[in-house]
Amino acid sequence: MTRLLTCKQFLQELNEFLDNELDPAFRAELQRHVNECPNCWVVCDTTLKTIKVFKGMQSQPLPPGVHSRLWAYLGKRCGCKRKDESDITEV
Amino acid sequence: MGTSSITPGFDESALVARAKSGDMDAFSELVTHYERRVFRMAKQITQNDDDAEDVLQETFLKAYTHLDNFQGNSKFYTWLVRIAVNEALMKLRKRRSDKTVPLDEPINTGEDEMVREIAVWDENPEESYSREELGTVLNEAIQSLKPAYRTVFVLRDIEELSIEETAEALKLSISAVKSRLLRARLQLREKLTRQFKKKGDDAFAYL
Missing domain, CATH: 1.10.10.10 (Winged helix-like DNA-binding domain superfamily/Winged helix DNA-binding domain)
Structure with a gap:
């Protein structure tokens, strides 16, 4: 069978397509749609880039004071202290 | 960046086991390892530094006081995330005037x-x-x-x-x-x- 999926059907499966969570036959069917449909190709490509750019977000250092206030709070509430201050590099 | 907890010398399950038996150093190591990620996640959900800081503090306090409830069926970080998400959502609810969930x-x-x-x-x-x-x-x-x-x-x-x-x-x-x-x-x-x-x-x- 060479039935081509509609764009709506393709979009409904976009997550599973991008996350590679489909059985190979169905995935091939979606791949065929995306190869032949310029709009869905663009949506697929830019959604993938969207996820990638968020995943690549640099982990920001904690704002000043947050780290020391956390340890002060934990020290006060449960007696928890940093194991070895000198061992840990502040980043 | 990625969320892998594969850090040389970092053995999460061993640290959790030690922390559960009352080893404060082990718990401290877990806090040190995850504090930035918990803060980042809380900030992204609440979109507010002060709320994220409160979430960070409450999350680790609750993790400490409820450590016995952690059964090891999920990853420790997933368990921590669940606590942090609840705290973050509570912050959001408090901030919203209409109190919707x-x-x-x-x-x-x-x-x-x-x-x-x-x-x-x-x-x-x-x-x-x-x-x-x-x-x-x-x-x-x-x-x-x-x-x-x-x-x-x-x-x-x-x-x-x-x-x-x-x-x-x-x-x-x-x-x-x-x-x-x-x-x-x-x-x-x-x-x-x-x-x-x-x-x-x-x-x-x-x-």
């Missing part, structure tokens, strides 16, 4: 407005924008999502929890997580496309 908001499942902008992007936004500029664009985009979508996106695509772990952390069904994730991804795609599309490239925008 963000995750219980009715979700529009209509197919309309899912895809409007269809344009290829400039080659690589990471190279065309400074880190600060890119951070601002991404923060604004994620901030514009409804909490119900934002929370799922943060857990699944930034914290890299599985669909099942995300559902478990948010007490949602798998299908609810999937549909919210799809809408979150597509809405973010719309917003970023407006920012990153190749100039003059609206050639395909006829859907």
